Amino acid sequence: MGEVELTLLRPASPDALLDEEAFARDEFLPYWAELWPAATALAAALPAVAGLRVVELGCGLGLPSLVAAARGAEVTATDWAAEAVELLRENGARNGLSLHAEVRDWREPWPERFDLALAADVLYERRNVAPLLERLRELAPAAYVGLAGRPYEAEFLRNAGSVVEVAERVVALG
Numbered sequence: 368m369g370e371v372e373l374t375l376l377r378p379a380s381p382d383a384l385l386d387e388e389a390f391a392r393d394e395f396l397p398y399w400a401e402l403w404p405a406a407t408a409l410a411a412a413l414p415a416v417a418g419l420r421v422v423e424l425g426c427g428l429g430l431p432s433l434v435a436a437a438r439g440a441e442v443t444a445t446d447w448a449a450e451a452v453e454l455l456r457e458n459g460a461r462n463g464l465s466l467h468a469e470v471r472d473w474r475e476p477w478p479e480r481f482d483l484a485l486a487a488d489v490l491y492e493r494r495n496v497a498p499l500l501e502r503l504r505e506l507a508p509a510a511y512v513g514l515a516g517r518p519y520e521a522e523f524l525r526n527a528g529s530v531v532e533v534a535e536r537v538v539a540l541g
């Protein structure tokens with residue numbers, strides 16, 4: 368990631384994390400355990416973030432959050448998967464980075480506010496579109512979103528207001 372060098376622990380076999388009960392409850396799948404290309408693209412396209420309060424939604428392994436923390440942002444990384452949050456805390460410590468990681472479901476509001484919101488490859492189901500638009504708008508005045516060519520991204524972008532492509536696969540919402 369440019370001048371940022373990181374070492375990341377990640378699950379050897381994401382498929383082994385499938386949990387039928389969690390799927391039956393909330394259609395939960397362990398997507399957090401993969402490093403998706405949209406996350407790499409978003410991490411590479413981050414704007415200057417030193418001194419900013421940055422939040423990431425659906426962070427999974429949290430590469431954009433780690434890079435933002437390495438560049439001097441005050442980062443809160445969130446995911447609904449507790450294992451993702453735990454591993455990100457460990458990866459932050461392993462890389463000597465200070466970063467706050469917590470379990471959050473993007474369908475639910477929370478009172479904190481930030482300068483910049485991040486999200487990568489989160490638009491793979493229609494049910495994600497409306498709550499993500501709402502949360503990203505509410506949490507910060509600007510957002511960077513890493514895209515993955517998923518079918519529901521078009522609907523998201525149509526409803527997102529001002530959208531600027533800042534890099535291949537990455538858009539900024541103002």
Ligand SMILES: C[S@@+](CC[C@H](N)C(=O)[O-])C[C@H]1O[C@@H](n2cnc3c(N)ncnc32)[C@H](O)[C@@H]1O
Binds near residue numbers: 401405424471488
């Ligand atoms: C395709 S993965 C992308 C992970 C990571 N952003 C990346 O690009 O490598 C989607 C992520 O969204 C998280 N997620 C799905 N639904 C969520 C929800 N309602 N609230 C918070 N996180 C959610 C998943 O746990 C997973 O980490």
